[in-house]
Amino acid sequence: MTFQTLQLQRDARGVVTLTLNTPERRNVLSPQMIADLTAFARTVGQERETRVVVLQGAGPVFCAGGDLAWMRAQLTADRAQRMAEARKLAEMLQALNTLPVPLIGRLHGGAFGGGVGLACVCDMTIAARGTKFCFSETRLGIIPATIGPYVLARMGEGRARRVFMSGRVFAADEAEGLGLVAHVVEEAALDTAVTAEVAPYLATAPGAVAAAKALTRVLGPRIDAAVIEDSITRLAEIWEGEEARQGITAFLDKRPPPWGG
Template sequence: MSFETIQLETDSRGIATLTLDRPGKHNAMDSRMMVEIRDAVRGLDADSAVRGVILAGNGPSFCAGADLGWMRDNFARSREERIQESDVLSTMLHAMDTISKPLIAKVHGQAYAGGVGLISVCDIAIGVPEARFSVTEVRLGLTPANISTYLIARVGARNARRLFLNAHFFQGDEAVQYGLLDKVVPAGELDKAVEAEVRPLLDCAPGAVAMTKELIAFVRTHDAEANRRHTAVLLADCWEGEEAQVAIANFFDKKPPPWTVDDD
């Protein structure tokens, strides 16, 4: 699969790096980029050799949000076409949020509007103190419609009010306070910090990781009784599964499980 607006590489360990690649536009997303991100993520999700995905941006910024040229083009479209274009963004975010592999954001430079939305669908987000964030939609007569589902889930309604209503600009340390980022590190240590999140994934059972991502999504959207019933069945499913049986047998035999990757 070839792309025009992103780069996609997978290393020998099964760690993929999806890099937004419109550096001259600060990686602002047009319709083509959204489709390419969506299709790439779906492909990574279906690839059993992929163990995790790093999301990064080429050039001076992570992602400056949606391309305003794309926004302007939608003014001339019909109502039905506008909804279809908005749905391109919506389906991209959904694909990223529901990918069965851990998704890790590596954030630098600008992350505005839809760029903040990209961070919010990642499982882990590491950035630099100088990174600059804002949910800028209301400055442009818009509302953060498609990203709101994911961003409110990540930072909570209280912080969403703080960030959505006046397009507050903030940097890395404040992003950690809101829960948008998990950690900030000096720019020279960003790659090392992301690798520190990646490496432990390679000791974890891929099927169990995928099941646990589904578990988190289920539990956050169901009540206590539904969760009780679901989780009782889920643990029984694990006991019946090959991964748990192999891993626990290997534990007693003092052997590593077969999915562990040796970097040496």
């Protein structure tokens, strides 16, 4: 199966490397990439021969977050259109979050906005030292709504509140302390570290791994249809506010928003 914005490689062991493959756009979450990731999760990720999925980004940045063209379109969309677009993002995140195989994130360069959300739906992430992180939404007058349930599940409320609203950029070492990433290694050691995380799964029963992962979601923080729908509604509502219009317009015009640089 091929995808417009993704590159897939599967080795003889059943390890699938899933690469966000629009490096010229810093792997932003465009509508096409959201659709491709959803389709991957619902097809390739469910195949019996898939044992582990490694998620990475091509080029200098793992994922720079939202797509500018998508943001521009939301300014003139009506409520129903905004809800529909937010639902596509929410469904993609949930599809990846509930993959019946381990999902390991290989992060480098930067993970911003929705890119942090992708890191949080991974079962564990390894980041290269020097990787930058940011919940950049509030700088634009919006909120990290659809990624919110997964961020809070990963980090816990107390740690999330340190970075969830401030819009500040933080380094990989802080991300490790916040529980966002499991390990930070030098970039030259990134592949070796990922290989070490993959290896134990190749000695486990795939069905048992899937059942154990499903159990973690039953026992962990609630992320059900009601929680997801609330995140969709909150995102659509914030897009209707004056701050969103001012913030997104300023960002697209490459000038500071009214509240600061």
